[in-house]
Amino acid sequence: MAIPTSKLALSELISVATESKSEGNLLPITSNDTGRYDKTGLAELDSMQISPGLFSRSRLPEPTYLPLRWSAHIHPEGQLYFCRDGSPRVVTEAYLYRPETLCKVTGWIKKIEDIVADKSFPLSDQVELFIKIEGEDCAYYFVDHATRAQTWIEETGTYDLGLPPVVSLSQLNILCEELYWTHIEHFPMHFGGLSGETLDSLVCVFTHAICDQMTSRVSTFPYSKQECEAFVSLLKNSRDHVADGNITCIVEYSRLSRDQAILYDPETKHQWVSTVASRLYLAQLDDVFVDHLVYTEQWKAMVTGCLRDWRGASYGAFFGLMLHLFLLGLTSCPTLAVASASLFGASLLGSTILIHRYEPLQEFCATQAMVYLETIQSPTFKFQFVALMFALPRALQLWGMLVLFANCIFMLAIYFGTGFAAGISVIAFLAILAFQWTTSERFNLSLAGLQAKFSRSQDACYTSEV
Incomplete structure (x- = not known):
């Protein structure tokens, strides 16, 4: 009734x-x-008759x-x-x-x-x-x-x-x-708003966060320095309106560093799945999902970096495939040519699929990213297989380059002799080793140690002369 x-x-x-x-x-x-954000409703629009004087003072609808x-x-x-x-x-x-x-x-x-x-x-x-x-x-x-x-x-x-x-x-x-x-x-509109002390405390939190973001790469705060500065400006401008219901705030968890795990997480089994090529991506995924928490800035930075790497792999694979057109009439080993072309093609296809899949995810907020990472994380292998998929385009491109290089050496052996091809191979191998060694951290540490020893010996010589 x-x-x-x-x-x-x-x-x-x-x-x-x-x-x-x-x-x-x-x-x-x-x-x-x-x-609140799950409600859906549809309204059926239709024409309506407007009676004369409908909204005049004497004919206003009766209030509820x-x-x-x-x-x-x-x-x-x-x-x-x-x-x-x-x-x-x-x-x-x-x-x-x-x-x-x-x-x-x-x-x-x-x-x-x-x-x-x-x-x-x-x-x-x-x-x-x-x-x-x-x-x-x-x-x-x-x-x-x-x-x-x-x-x-x-x-x-x-x-x-x-x-x-x-x-x-x-x-x-x-x-x-x-x-x-x-x-x-x-429900912010009915209880009288926040107190001035709460607002000032929040300003102090964001001010500390600005300093933390400026001085630490692993800040625990989920907003960037620029966003924190914007929040501080908005909060200071709101001091005269603390009773207004539009003032909202957030509460953060307590931890010393963003990448410092607090919850116990058992060691990942079957680590053989993580090849050398995929360990970089595995470290990034683990870093962005510490204690199953996701920070928007770190998520966007990781996805942006992955997309940049996949685009680089796709460009390299494409140019590798184009290079086969020039070598088509020169190659004397069709097997190597087919192998390198297949590797370049697989790299191009894999990078294209990954770019298409993850480009929309670049704009995910922290909650969406957290839910997504929860769904793709294996209870046993964690992110190992995901990292392996991330690394495939670059790995396939590198293998394609190696096979293409082997094919070039084979052609040099046919046209210029085995000795010439072997010499070129040795030179290329030594050049790669030299590049790897001089750009490694161990080389720089060794160089710094030699410089320190040389400085100490020079000081000792100067002291003995004096």
């Missing part, structure tokens, strides 16, 4: 809601599960009223939600302008208040209740503005709430505070 809300007193509404309330279940959830102490608020992103003043204060995104929804919400609030009274659950003016109607069931959580934490009226576990495992009460406290700030982000 539809009851006009505007004609319904609060006491009558509670009576109707109590009589018609369902026997659904009361379910604990977190502020991550409000479903909310019960006493209820108020409607609009999130800066446009989402409508409702708040009831009282102890506890109640917040919901259920559409209370619909009488049957209002009856459900009021009935569940009465039921929760009865449970709170039976359990002697501590309530104050700082405690806020969120409820979400799910069919006949009701999902809920409490937040305490005094302690900045999220809580529930019955014992529940982090696993049941879909939260990550924790190792201590202090870490659980940080996790519950993060959930509190998520609630504030979703």
Whole structure:
């Protein structure tokens, strides 16, 4: 039975809601599960007749009223939600302008208040209740503005709430505070805004982050130096509007370095999968996914670097294939020519597929990147096979170059003799070794050591002469 809300007193509404309330279940959830960004709705557009004088003062539509102490608020992103003043204060995104929804919400609030009274659950003016109607069931959580934490009226576990495992009460406290700030982000318009002390503290956090980003390559802060500077500027400009609901903030985990793992992670088995060519990519994937956390800047830098490397491999493979056109009439070993062309073709194909696959992923945010890496990480091999796929285009191109070089040496042996070809091979081999040695870290360290010894011997000679 539809009851006009505007004609319904609060006491009558509670009576109707109590009589018609369902026997659904009361379910604990977190502020991550409000479903704010999962809602979808479609409106069917159609023509409509406009009667004469429809919007004149005498013919304005009758307004829809909310019960006493209820108020409607609009999130800066446009989402409508409702708040009831009282102890506890109640917040919901259920559409209370619909009488049957209002009856459900009021009935569940009465039921929760009865449970709170039976359990002697501590309530104050700082405690806020969120409820979400799910069919006949009701999902809920409490937040305490005094302690900045999220809580529930019955014992529940982090696993049941879909939260990550924790190792201590202090870490659980940080996790519950993060959930509190998520609630504030979703419902910022009704509680009076943040305090000036909170805003100043946040400015100090971002100021420290700027210095940390400038002096450390492994900063734990998820935003870049430029983004931190922009945040500081925005926050300072907001000091005169701390009561406005558009002020939001974030809470970070505590660790000393971004690449410092805190959670225990068993050693990867079957490390033979990681070839020399793929260890570089494996290190990058492991570095960007420490403790299953992803930082946007590091993710974008890794994907950008991989795309640059794959494009370089594709260019090299393409020019290698083009070189076969010039050698087509000269080659005397078709097997080597076919092998090198196949390797170059596989490198070009692999790099093209990887570029096509990962170019859209370059703009992923931290959450999207984290979900993606979770899905491709093997419980046994971790990122070894992924790193192997990443390394294939460059490895195939290098093997193609080696086979092409062998084919060139074979042609030199036919046209100029075996001795000449062997000499060219030895010279090329020594040149490669010299390049590898002079560009290696060990060579530079050895050179520095020799320079230090020479300096000490020169000082000793000068001292003895004096």
